[in-house]
Amino acid sequence: MNLSGKYWFLILLLLTVSCVDNLLVISQTVNPGSALVIALTASLACWAWLIKCIKNDQQQITACLRNPDLKRPDFQRKNFYGKVFAEAIRKMEDSDSELTSTNQVKTMLKARVNSLLKKEALVESVLDNLETGVLIFDAKHELEFTNQAASAFLLTGTDQDYASCDSSLSLGKPVVEKTVIPALAKLLAKTIERKEATFRRRTEFEFTSNGVSTQYRAVATNLSDENQVSLGTVVVVENIGEETDEKTQHAEFVSSVAHELKTPMSGIKAYIEMLLDGDCEPEEAAELYGFINDQIDRLTRLVNSMLNLARIESGVVEIKRHDHELNDILKTASDVISPTATEKEIKFTTELSDMYLPVHVDKDMLGQAIINLLSNAVKYTPHGHEVRLRSRMEDTSAVIEVRDTGMGIPENSLPHIFDRFYRVPENNRSAAGTGLGLALVHFIVTNVHNGSISVQSRVNEGTCFTVTIPLGHNEQKRKKQLIPPVNA
Amino acid sequence: MNHLIYICDDDSHIVRAISMKLRKAGFDVECFPDGFACWEKSQEQAPHMIITDLQMPRMNGLELCEKIRQLETTRLIPITLLTGKGFEFDHDEYMQTLKITNVMVKPFSPKKLLTQVQESLNLTNDVIG
Structure with a gap:
């Protein structure tokens, strides 16, 4: 029974009691004093019953609240506070589920941040262990990241002062000019300025690091997201000293081969032309034929030796x-x-x-x-x-x-x-x-x-x-x- | 008096072929196995022309040309450079700086060499004369 029901029941009961009381007084069955006592007793009993009901309801709710599971109670109709309590529980349940989901998101975010941090550390360590230098500039042309291999291309304090006061490019790209060596700064400035023309530019330059002068190749690439918004520029610097040395050695080898092959060929050609033109006496001609034969033998020896060496060096011949x-x-x-x-x-x-x-x-x-x-x-x-x-x-x-x-x-x-x-x-x-x-x-x-x-x-x-x-x-x-x- | 030509090459066959051709054409020829020997002789007696290989031991063709251009007596004589190198050799640069008259790439025709020798000597004589 709900709160209002109990009130109505109580009022009806008191009215009934007062009516019965009046009837008893009018019919002179009881005297007025007794009638008053009966009325007071009845109303006291009613109030006692109401207070007891409320106390019961309170106890029920207290028991409910002490229950660790805090389940939604099923006494809305019987309990005095049932509706209010149920509403409060529903609200609590709602906020509880919100809290749970917030906590879940928080945990997920924490895990994600951890995994991203790990990935970042991994990528940084990979980049630091690369022999290739990597320099990343943000959209404002400020240096965002460099790996260890690229540290040689960064300007130190004194170089920065020098670069800032002695550079024709410093007006356009002051930040870049003060950060990296001139060869890279020039490449970067061009790549950034002319990004409409090409998003990638390369240059080769000589640079002395720790007293050793080597040839490097730098490739600068403009970075942008899917909406073509500029993210910055990455510069990759590669040591091509060995490559250049190999090219030089190869060129020297080819040049030597050409010289060695052309020398006997020149002799053969000269002798044959002279024989064809009839420039020589019969005895001389016989001598020239002998020379031509020798030169052909020399060519054969040369080609054989070159082939042997090339086969062994390149591993064509099985050892x-x-x-x-x-x-x-x-x-x-x-x-x-x-x-x-x-x-x-x-x-x-x-x-x-x-x-x-x-x-x-x-x-x-x-x-x-x-x-x-x-x-x-x-x-x-x-x-x-x-x-x-x-x-x-x-x-x-x-x-x-x-x-x-x-x-x-x-x-x-x-x-x-x-x-x-x-x-x-x-x-x-x-x-x-x-x-x-x-x-x-x-x-x-x-x-x-x-x-x-x-x-x-x-x-x-x-x-x-x-x-x-x-x-x-x-x-x-x-x-x-x-x-x-x-x-x- | 016949023109005196110095031929300089470390390959005896090339030297022999050129000298045969030039001698038959009426030139006086002297042969050297390397640039150094040729330069030493040039100091004693200046030739009318020098035909030299590029790659030689002791002193190569370019070094020889440089020395020859420093000598007063040989400063203006024609020089023909023989080379086995192709594109990697910058003919024009050396022809200008060392005043090399002709560059012939091996294998070459002795007949063409002879024509060039004759042209160079006449041309140079006209200019000097």
């Missing part, structure tokens, strides 16, 4: 390293050279080590390297002189020595003798050569076999090439690794 005894390879090489030496009346001796020299090598390649060294020795040693091939063991290496008593190499030529196409000028006319033989030997010994090669020479006294190859068979090494050490 087949197996276990061998070094002296066997040296014997085979000496057998190849021996007839040429005998023909030229050169005393060719081999002094091979009595010890077993185990090596893990490509037999054919190392053999070719030794043949090249021996053939050079025979070529540049005059008649009646001596060429000697020796082998010995030294610590963990096998040492091969090719010594001659020939014309020797001048001191200023020694640093260059392993360069491609280098020929000792003083000895150039003594024998035909391509200038590639020693380059091939050097590559085979050092790159293919992890060995080393050195040369000692004195003009007119002779030359000694010393090759060292690491000792040991691969199979033994493997066995050693497999057998565990036995404890005594």
